[in-house]
Amino acid sequence: MTLKHHKLEITDRVIGKLENGQIQLYLENEKIGNIELPEGFQIHLEHHYEAEQQKIYQNVTATEGKDARYTDCDEGGWC
Secondary structure, X not given: OOOOOOOOOOHHHEEEEXXXXXXXXXXXOEEEEEEEOOOOOOXXXXXXXXXXXXXXXXXXXXXXXXXXXXXXXXXXXXX
């Protein structure tokens, strides 16, 4: 039996996480590298998302308060 070296293409399985001005690269939970970003880099996000101080936020609308409901329905779910 012989062992042979193979190269596997894993690009679509790699995840990037923004951290300290770098993009940390992960394959599943294993850190595999990083991409250094230039000073003053910009992040462009889709509608309802924003970046602030190297953190990414999603803007959502949610109900608040005790017994808050999205619609005026009774306990059985009838409107």
